[in-house]
Amino acid sequence: MALISNGEFVTDEWRRLADEEALPEKGKIIVSQDRLDNALKAPRANGDIGVIIDNTLEIDKLTPVLAKLGLIAITFPTFADGRGFSLARLIRRAGYRGELRASGRLLADQYAHALGCGFDTVEIPDDLAQRQNETQWRSASKTHQRTYQCGYISSGSILDARRKATQ
Amino acid sequence: MSINNSNTLSRINSPKTTYQYDQFDKNFIRERVAEFREQVRRRLDGSLTEEEFRPFRLMNGLYLQLHAYMLRVAIPYGTLTSQQMRRLAEIADRWDKGYGHFTTRQNLQYNWPKLIDTPDILEALAEVDMHAIQTSGNCIRNVTADHFAGVAADEIEDPRPTAEFLRQWSSAHPEFSFLPRKFKIAITGATHDRAATLAHDIGLRLVQNASGDIGYCVIIGGGLGRSPFIGKIIREYVPRAALLAYLEAIMRVYNRYGRRDNKYKARIKILVHEKGIETIRAAVEKEFAAMDHTAFQQDTQEFERVAASFAPPPYETLPSESSKLTKARLETPAFDHFVSVNVSKHKIAGYAIVTVSLKPINGIPGDATSHQMCVLADACDRFGFGELRVSHEQNIILPHVKKDDLYTLWQTLDAADLATANAGLVSDIISCPGLDYCSLATARSIPIAQAISLRFSDMARQRRIGKLGIKISGCINACGHHHIGAIGVLGLEKKGQESYQITLGGDPGFSASIGEILGPGVSADQVPEVIEHLVDFYLAERQENEAFIDTWRRLGHARFKDVLRREGEDGADI
Amino acid sequence: MTKFKHPQILLASNLKDGEVVFLGHNGWERDFRHARIAKSQEEAQILETIGKTDYSANIIVDVYLTDVEITDDGAPRPLHYREKMRIKGPSVRHDLGKQARGAPDEH
Ligand code: HEM
Ligand code: SF4
Numbered sequence: 001m002a003l004i005s006n007g008e009f010v011t012d013e014w015r016r017l018a019d020e021e022a023l024p025e026k027g028k029i030i031v032s033q034d035r036l037d038n039a040l041k042a043p044r045a046n047g048d049i050g051v052i053i054d055n056t057l058e059i060d061k062l063t064p065v066l067a068k069l070g071l072i073a074i075t076f077p078t079f080a081d082g083r084g085f086s087l088a089r090l091i092r093r094a095g096y097r098g099e100l101r102a103s104g105r106l107l108a109d110q111y112a113h114a115l116g117c118g119f120d121t122v123e124i125p126d127d128l129a130q131r132q133n134e135t136q137w138r139s140a141s142k143t144h145q146r147t148y149q150c151g152y153i154s155s156g157s158i159l160d161a162r163r164k165a166t167q
Numbered sequence: 168m169s170i171n172n173s174n175t176l177s178r179i180n181s182p183k184t185t186y187q188y189d190q191f192d193k194n195f196i197r198e199r200v201a202e203f204r205e206q207v208r209r210r211l212d213g214s215l216t217e218e219e220f221r222p223f224r225l226m227n228g229l230y231l232q233l234h235a236y237m238l239r240v241a242i243p244y245g246t247l248t249s250q251q252m253r254r255l256a257e258i259a260d261r262w263d264k265g266y267g268h269f270t271t272r273q274n275l276q277y278n279w280p281k282l283i284d285t286p287d288i289l290e291a292l293a294e295v296d297m298h299a300i301q302t303s304g305n306c307i308r309n310v311t312a313d314h315f316a317g318v319a320a321d322e323i324e325d326p327r328p329t330a331e332f333l334r335q336w337s338s339a340h341p342e343f344s345f346l347p348r349k350f351k352i353a354i355t356g357a358t359h360d361r362a363a364t365l366a367h368d369i370g371l372r373l374v375q376n377a378s379g380d381i382g383y384c385v386i387i388g389g390g391l392g393r394s395p396f397i398g399k400i401i402r403e404y405v406p407r408a409a410l411l412a413y414l415e416a417i418m419r420v421y422n423r424y425g426r427r428d429n430k431y432k433a434r435i436k437i438l439v440h441e442k443g444i445e446t447i448r449a450a451v452e453k454e455f456a457a458m459d460h461t462a463f464q465q466d467t468q469e470f471e472r473v474a475a476s477f478a479p480p481p482y483e484t485l486p487s488e489s490s491k492l493t494k495a496r497l498e499t500p501a502f503d504h505f506v507s508v509n510v511s512k513h514k515i516a517g518y519a520i521v522t523v524s525l526k527p528i529n530g531i532p533g534d535a536t537s538h539q540m541c542v543l544a545d546a547c548d549r550f551g552f553g554e555l556r557v558s559h560e561q562n563i564i565l566p567h568v569k570k571d572d573l574y575t576l577w578q579t580l581d582a583a584d585l586a587t588a589n590a591g592l593v594s595d596i597i598s599c600p601g602l603d604y605c606s607l608a609t610a611r612s613i614p615i616a617q618a619i620s621l622r623f624s625d626m627a628r629q630r631r632i633g634k635l636g637i638k639i640s641g642c643i644n645a646c647g648h649h650h651i652g653a654i655g656v657l658g659l660e661k662k663g664q665e666s667y668q669i670t671l672g673g674d675p676g677f678s679a680s681i682g683e684i685l686g687p688g689v690s691a692d693q694v695p696e697v698i699e700h701l702v703d704f705y706l707a708e709r710q711e712n713e714a715f716i717d718t719w720r721r722l723g724h725a726r727f728k729d730v731l732r733r734e735g736e737d738g739a740d741i
Numbered sequence: 742m743t744k745f746k747h748p749q750i751l752l753a754s755n756l757k758d759g760e761v762v763f764l765g766h767n768g769w770e771r772d773f774r775h776a777r778i779a780k781s782q783e784e785a786q787i788l789e790t791i792g793k794t795d796y797s798a799n800i801i802v803d804v805y806l807t808d809v810e811i812t813d814d815g816a817p818r819p820l821h822y823r824e825k826m827r828i829k830g831p832s833v834r835h836d837l838g839k840q841a842r843g844a845p846d847e848h
Contacts, residue, residue, distance in 0.1 A: 056423075080222060080305070082345025086422045089342055093459065107219055109206060116341025131214050143202045146191060148335040151462025152342070158191045158335075159465055162472075165190075210799070211757070217802045231803060233827055234838050236759035264837055279837070281758040531833055602823060603831040606803075613833045665822065 002129035004111070004122045007141035009134045012123075014050055014071055030073060033057065040068055052103060055083040059090045066096045073123065076104030085117040092118035108136040112144035116152040184317075184480045184554050185246045186331045186473060188296040195338065196298045197290075203227045204286035211283075226306055226344070228274075228299025229285055233606045238277045238285060239302040240292060244312035244330040245273040245557040245564075249544040252555055254295040256540035262288050267540070269525060269533040271559045271597055271648060272351070273311045274302055278604055306344045307337035307418070313355040313362045314558035317477060318566045320514045324373045324381055326356035328474035329410070335473075336411050343418045347425035348433035350418075351390075363559065365389045365398040365679040366651060368435045369417065374404060382406045387417060387447070388439030391645035395681045396436040399444045401451060407470060409455075412463045416455040420447065480552035480567060485517025489570035502577050504626065505588040510573065519570050521551075522590040523563040523580060528624045529617050532598040533561035542583040550576045560597055562590060592629040593637060593702065594620035597648055601641025601658060602665075608641035610658025610665035615639055615694050622695035623702075632702055635715045638673070651675040653716045654698060655682045667694050671701070671727055672719050683724050686731055697731060704730045745782040746808065750817050751792050752776070752827065753804035761827050761839070762801060764788055769801060771839070773828040774816045778809065 003012045014028045019035060023042055030050040031039045039049050050071025053062070062072075072091060074084040088100055102114045103123040114122055124132075146156040188196075203223070210220040224230075228239040240255070247255075255275055259267050262284050263277040270276055280288055292298055302309055310330045317325040333352060337343070343350075355362040356373040364370025370386035383405045389398025405413045424442075426432045439447050496503040511520040523543065526532050535543075547555050547565050550572045556564035568576055580586040589595045596619060599605065601612030616639055623629055638652030642659070649655030655670035667689050670682030689697055702715075704727065709718045719727060750773070751764040762769040763776035770776060779785035785806055792804040807824045809817035819825050830838015 079219065080345055081427060082305075082343070083423055083427075085342045085345065086419050089419070093457075107215070109202075109215075109223055110345075112339075113341045113344055131216075136209065136214060139205070143198065143205075144339060145198060146195065147341070148195070148338055149340060150465065151459065154341075158195065159469055162189065162191055162469075163465070213799050217756075217796070217799075231754055231759060233823075234759075234761060234830055235754075283757050602826055603833050608823075611832060613831075617833070663821070 001123050002126060004124070004134075004137050005120065007111075007134075007138040009129070009137070016052070028070060030071060036065070040065060046070075047098065050099070053087075055081065055087050057087065059087070059094055062091065063094050066091070066094055069096070069098055071099040071101060072096065073101040073103040074119075076102055076106055079105050079107050079110060082113075085113060088114075088117040088119055108132045108140040109143075111137060111140040112154075115141070116144075116147065116149075116154055118153060184478060184552055185248065185327070186243075186476045192335075193293070193296065196293045196296070196300065199227070199298065199300055199339065200286060200289045200293050203289060207282060207286055222304055222345070224282075225304035226301055227285070227289065228302035229280070229282070230303060231606065232278070232604055233602070233608075234604065235279045236282055236285070237604065238280045238288060238299060239270070240275045240277070240297060240299045241302045241309040242273045242275060242297075242557050243309055243334050244316060244327045245314045245559075246316075246327065247555040247557065248295075249548045249553040249555070251295045251297055252540050252544040252547075254291065254297070256537035256544070258288055258291055259537040259540070261291075266534055266536045268531075268600065269535065269557050269561050269563070271561060271599075271646065272309070273314070273557050273559065274309065275557075276600075278600075300338055303349070304344075305346045305348050305350075307340065307346075307350045307352065310334055310337070311351070311353045311362055311367075311559065313357055313360075314556045314564055315361060315511070315520060315566070316356065316556075317479070318513055318515075318520055319357045319359075319361075320512050321358040322356050322514070323358070323375060324356045325474075325477055326354040326362075326371075326373060328470065328477050329356075329371065329373070329383075330354050331473050331477075332411075332470050333414075336414075343422055346418075346422055347427050348430065348435075350421070350435065360676045360679075361559070363648075363651065363675045363679075366391055366395075366648075366675065367398065369414065370398050376404050380406065383410055385413065385417075388436040388444070389679075390434050390436040391648060391650050392434070393431060393643040393645075394437070394440075395645065395650045396440060397679050397681065398436075399439060401444065401448050408467045409460075409463070411466055412458055412460055413451075413455055416451045416458060419454055420450045424450070479515075480554070482515045482518065482567070483569070485515075485569065485571075487516035489517065489573075492570045492573055495574035499574075501586075501588070502574060504630065505577055505586055506573060508588045508592065508630065509590040513567060515567070517570055518567050519573060521565040521568050521573070521576065522558070523565065523585050524587040524589050524595060525562050525585075526589060526595050526616075526620065527584055527587045528594060528620045530620070531613050532596050532616050535563070539583050539585055542579065542585065546576060546579050549579075560590075560595060562595070588626060589629060591634045591636070593623045593632050593635045594629060596620060596637045596639060597652070598639040599641050599647035601639070601647075605641060605646075607644060608658065609643070609660040610641050610667065611691070612639040612641040612647060612656070612658050615656060615658070615667065615691060618691070618695045619698055622699055632706065633714065635702070636675075637698070648675065649673070650681045651679065652682060653714070653719070654701065656694060659688060661688055665691055667691065669694070669697060671724060672716060674716055686728060700730055701727060745785060747820060748809050748811055748817065749779045749785045749788070749806045750776040750809050750819075751779075751788040751804065751806050752824070753792060753796075753801035756799055756802050764791060769795070773819075773839075776817055778811065778817050779806070 017029045036051045047070035052073040101121045102119045147154040230237045268276040310333045312326040312330040350368045352369045353362040353367040354371040366389045372384040374384045386398035509522045551565040596616040598612045598616040602608035637654045638648045639656040640647035640649040651673040657668045669685040673682030674680045765775040808820045829840040
């Protein structure tokens with residue numbers, strides 16, 4: 001897996017815990033959706049637990065524990081499945097401030113979409129990272145300089161810029 | 168690379184009657200061209216596989232078809248300036264084969280572009296504020312509007328500002344670019360639905376509430392294709408200030424819950440059908456209530472800005488009747504027919520709306536040569552404030568022509584084979600490209616249209632028959648709208664042969680209905696004959712001024728089925 | 742894989758320009774008369790393998806085998822009307838597509 005943050009390939013501070021693996025006492029770990037409740041019960045430093053969730057998860061399931069999570073990774077079963085984008089929006093709307101990660105075969109061409117919906121990082125399999133290298137991700141982070149939508153994250157809003165230009 | 172030798176500044180009497188791209192809009196589409204240029208490069212060097220490239224290719228309007236790539240260019244809300252039309256002609260000559268195909272969704276399709284030329288073509292389009300963004304793909308497609316928008320006599324409000332407002336909101340949307348399936352929005356501001364709002368994923372109708380404010384009646388879940396549905400009203404009235412927020416709520420519900428397991432069940436119409444409109448309405452309203460509405464605070468202001476650029480052209484004050492016109496009609500019967508069939512009422516005295524038919528007898532419905540495009544561009548510069556419209560009937564409209572000028576215009580059109588006086592008549596056939604171009608087709612549709620128009624080539628007979636919409640699709644996807652044709656023809660494959668299923672009683676308007684199947688499929692040769700029998704039966708049975716669809720409704724489907732049965736017994740092999 | 746009933750040729754679209762191409766003895770051909778004809782299941786599989794390789798090499802897309810008959814002059818002729826269309830061009834515009842360059846005109 002390769003992790004992209006701010007248009008660069010970076011090393012992952014988080015470790016994905018297999019379901020059969022025992023919960024370590026410290027270190028940043030990502031657990032599966034099913035295991036989350038148990039993992040949160042264990043005494044650990046706050047924000048050390050992350051969870052990987054399906055893109056179909058209902059947000060109410062997560063709201064009570066959002067403040068305790070240091071990372072939420074949303075899976076993208078295929079790059080064409082855009083449910084994760086909406087779920088990311090809902091999670092942000094619910095007040096989540098920690099790292100939000102898109103995990104799956106996302107393409108560099110979707111980087112701007114992911115950032116726009118509130119993702120911080122993207123995690124892709126190695127074979128994909130070989131074809132779509134760091135240079136491509138870096139330039140992809142700059143392909144959408146200004147966007148029309150309001151309320152999404154972008155390097156610039158056309159509406160705001162327009163208002164400024166006409167004032 | 169761009170076209171430099173073109174005469175792009177030759178807008179003679181063209182005021183700004185449509186939305187003008189500002190620097191931000193221009194930058195935006197140029198950024199998209201640059202992005203696609205990179206994507207093509209990365210496709211060729213293997214960074215992107217075909218499967219990965221495909222959605223981005225489609226989002227830039229590029230399909231792979233039967234013989235070549237096909238590029239679908241957006242004509243937002245069907246409005247074109249003369250300058251844009253000229254550019255379309257130049258592109259046809261330079262990168263394609265000298266013609267284009269106007270579709271039912273206010274697009275233009277080039278049938279022969281090369282992948283490697285496409286970024287240049289898109290750049291040439293961007294120079295005249297045009298693009299192919301989101302003309303395909305599982306995203307919000309280009310928004311279509313009533314083609315008589317702004318000039319129709321039956322209009323509450325011009326729908327184009329709303330359409331442009333929606334174009335901006337939906338372009339490169341971060342959240343809604345990877346939907347379960349394509350998403351089409353149509354809008355009308357009139358009391359007659361010329362935009363088929365009931366056959367779209369979202370249909371919007373401008374309405375006035377009790378206190379006189381203008382807002383939108385929102386319809387969802389209509390669509391044609393393999394399982395046709397008539398849209399349902401989700402909310403009777405959404406105030407203008409809340410439109411984008413409300414649409415965002417619908418899109419979010421669809422993006423999350425629309426089916427992704429089966430692409431034939433992925434449209435919102437299926438979601439609405441399976442869950443029921445009540446459930447969807449509740450989900451949308453819940454989302455709408457939960458949304459942060461501050462993001463939409465500037466909507467009204469932005470809408471006003473957009474709307475301001477759709478100012479009406481500087482009409483002259485004219486008498487409502489033109490003696491010049493009356494005289495020319497008396498002297499030239501062919502012109503008189505043209506006026507009675509192809510010219511509609513304009514809301515301003517002394518002006519008229521002219522429909523230029525792209526359906527000459529035996530022609531290819533919707534096709535125009537680059538020469539014809541230039542003739543149309545020149546004609547609208549001379550006679551129509553430099554503005555053209557594209558209708559979903561695949562015709563071109565000159566929306567404001569002085570009645571005094573109609574005769575000269577007609578002569579100009581006639582010289583370019585553009586004066587066929589058949590708007591709305593039986594030979595004004597809507598047809599998709601079918602198997603002559605389309606890789607999804609199961610049968611050809613253009614030759615069927617040609618054969619029908621030849622069968623009815625007697626124009627006097629066509630006028631006697633009156634308004635009658637025939638719509639032909641080359642496969643179940645229904646791009647030719649066959650479901651909503653008074654007579655629909657669907658091309659299928661049966662035992663290795665092309666076979667055609669005929670339906671009756673479809674209606675695209677506010678009283679929308681889906682056509683009923685007439686009987687077993689017939690061969691290509693038989694289609695014109697069957698249609699002729701049906702038309703003859705209608706002529707014999709119709710009451711005064713009764714349209715085909717109304718006779719069909721009054722007599723019932725069975726009576727029409729009988730016609731064919733009787734003909735069959737007479738020995739005709741139908 | 743479906744049972745082998747008829748001779749087959751492999752066709753695809755050229756990635757760069759979209760034109761229909763046929764696998765011949767020396768690479769991809771634009772004229773179907775130069776298509777290599779598979780007369781057995783094994784031969785058809787060889788064609789398919791080459792197709793897959795060239796698809797992965799980003800040379801062609803939309804590659805598939807189609808059934809043909811062999812005409813008197815030894816040229817393949819597709820059995821299905823769709824591929825008959827593809828080897829020539831639109832039936833409503835004889836001035837366009839391969840037929841415009843003199844591919845045989847037969848229906
Ligand atoms: C030539 C290439 C084309 C392809 C590959 C294509 C593909 C499709 C497909 C797959 C559908 C069915 C979608 C669904 O039910 O989910 C569809 C529907 C439709 N297409 Fe096309 N189409 C093509 C050309 C056209 C043209 C030329 C027009 C306009 C004349 C058009 C307008 C429409 C319309 C109006 C519908 C039905 C409305 C609806 O989406 O429910 N398409 N098309
Ligand atoms: S109806 Fe079918 S044949 Fe016609 S254009 Fe649409 S997909 Fe192609």
